[in-house]
Amino acid sequence: xxxxxxxxxxxxxxxxxxxxxxxxxxxxxxxxxxxxxxxxxxxxxxxxxxxxxxxxxxxxxxxxxxxxxxxxxxxxxxxxxxxxxxxxxxxxxxxxxxxxxxxxxxxxxxxxxxxxxxxxxxxxxxxxxxxxxxxxxxxxxxxxxx
Numbered sequence: 001x002x003x004x005x006x007x008x009x010x011x012x013x014x015x016x017x018x019x020x021x022x023x024x025x026x027x028x029x030x031x032x033x034x035x036x037x038x039x040x041x042x043x044x045x046x047x048x049x050x051x052x053x054x055x056x057x058x059x060x061x062x063x064x065x066x067x068x069x070x071x072x073x074x075x076x077x078x079x080x081x082x083x084x085x086x087x088x089x090x091x092x093x094x095x096x097x098x099x100x101x102x103x104x105x106x107x108x109x110x111x112x113x114x115x116x117x118x119x120x121x122x123x124x125x126x127x128x129x130x131x132x133x134x135x136x137x138x139x140x141x142x143x144x145x146x
Contacts, residue, residue, distance in 0.1 A: 023131070025049055025104055046134045049104045049127075056101050057094060057123060057140055072097040078119050078144045087112045094123060104130050119144035 027048035029041040043051050059071030072094050080086055091110040098107050105127040113122040120143040128135050 046129050046136050049129050050136050050138055052102050053098055053105055054138055056097050070101055074142055106130055
């Protein structure tokens with residue numbers, strides 16, 4: 001659970017009271033696995049944000065309707081020649097796309113390991129869930145299929 005602080009509206013002549021509201025992050029589990037009662041599972045709090053960060057990394061710009069700039073578009077780097085500059089560009093792309101598309105996460109670090117002989121990338125992202133002290137890490141392997 002995240003705690004969000006807000007100022008109470010009221011008499012402006014008096015000192016404002018600072019109160020706390022509890023916000024819970026909830027998303028639909030994208031595996032769409034069914035519970036025994038035929039309902040679907042949901043992701044909550046850090047798991048919801050982690051799922052969203054993973055989706056941003058795996059999505060290419062233009063894939064999501066009405067959001068042409070959503071996603072990191074890392075598949076383009078699988079076919080690039082390894083010149084040493086790709087790692088920095090991938091790190092910047094991942095950092096910018098998560099910062100732009102996921103307001104619930106603060107990126108702490110991005111580590112990229114390239115394997116040009118196998119046309120694969122390994123991206124490891126550490127982030128903090130906003131308004132909590134929860135630090136999560138996600139690791140994603142991208143490999144060319146053919």
